[in-house]
Amino acid sequence: MTQPTDPVISIHGLKKSFGDLHVLRGIDLDVSRGENVVVLGRSGTGKSVLIKIIVGLLKPDAGSVVVLGQDVEKLRDQELDMFRQKVGFSFQSSALYDSMSIRENLEFPLIRNVRDLTQGEIDRAVEEALDDVGLSQTINQMPSELSGGQRKRIGIARTLMLKPEIMLYDEPTAGLDPITSIEINNLINEVKERFKATSIIITHDLTCAKTTGDRVAMLLDGRFERVGPFEEVFADPDERIQQFYNYKFVD
Numbered sequence: 001m002t003q004p005t006d007p008v009i010s011i012h013g014l015k016k017s018f019g020d021l022h023v024l025r026g027i028d029l030d031v032s033r034g035e036n037v038v039v040l041g042r043s044g045t046g047k048s049v050l051i052k053i054i055v056g057l058l059k060p061d062a063g064s065v066v067v068l069g070q071d072v073e074k075l076r077d078q079e080l081d082m083f084r085q086k087v088g089f090s091f092q093s094s095a096l097y098d099s100m101s102i103r104e105n106l107e108f109p110l111i112r113n114v115r116d117l118t119q120g121e122i123d124r125a126v127e128e129a130l131d132d133v134g135l136s137q138t139i140n141q142m143p144s145e146l147s148g149g150q151r152k153r154i155g156i157a158r159t160l161m162l163k164p165e166i167m168l169y170d171e172p173t174a175g176l177d178p179i180t181s182i183e184i185n186n187l188i189n190e191v192k193e194r195f196k197a198t199s200i201i202i203t204h205d206l207t208c209a210k211t212t213g214d215r216v217a218m219l220l221d222g223r224f225e226r227v228g229p230f231e232e233v234f235a236d237p238d239e240r241i242q243q244f245y246n247y248k249f250v251d
Contacts (some may be wrong), residue, residue: 005094007030009065009066010064010067011050013026013027016049024222027050027063027224029217031198033215036201038212038215039201041103041220046222047170048092051168051202054072054087054168055072055084056073056084056201063250070083085164088166090169090172095155096154102140102141129158130154132157133156133187144190149181153173153184156172165198167199169199171203172188172201173207174187174205180197182211185212190203207229228243
């Protein structure tokens, strides 16, 4: 398959180990602007390690990660803070502040990162973000009052407050029932269309991969063994890929 000619995420020769555990053994991946790429693999194969390296939460042992033209490993603290405002990270746990209302959770990134906004401007941004994820009615509720699916949607809404150019989703459908998972998958696609965001979606959920991914990168034994459209990847006779498909897939 032809590689992106002007990638906004460019990963080459990426390696990461923890002691004797070699998690990433030489990762190569280019992602085009506006593309959804799903990184698919079993739990514990290094998928979450990869996106933590992309946002500078972990340092690689070797290789390079260039995002929006910046070498992430070489960014200083202030530069890294500015860079992260352009990259939205949707955590598996939603990472909402339990002591804050939904309104306060969504206000937080604006108050922290954007100067000279009036309260009216902040209010409009919060209302717009909640409307984008279909949860306007939750604005004055606490996270503990929401379902798991609602918290996931609010987490994505908070990530969108700074209008990031890149979205990173860590197991967006983990722990959700099938109907709620479909809603989250649809939301990921809506984010791509509405915000023209470039996304990497980390998952072991084949339905999520098939629904949201323009391409799938199959992570096996620390390397991307196959990258391409969903049907093309799973047409590969590699026994490891076929076992994953037969065990995990729910149509």
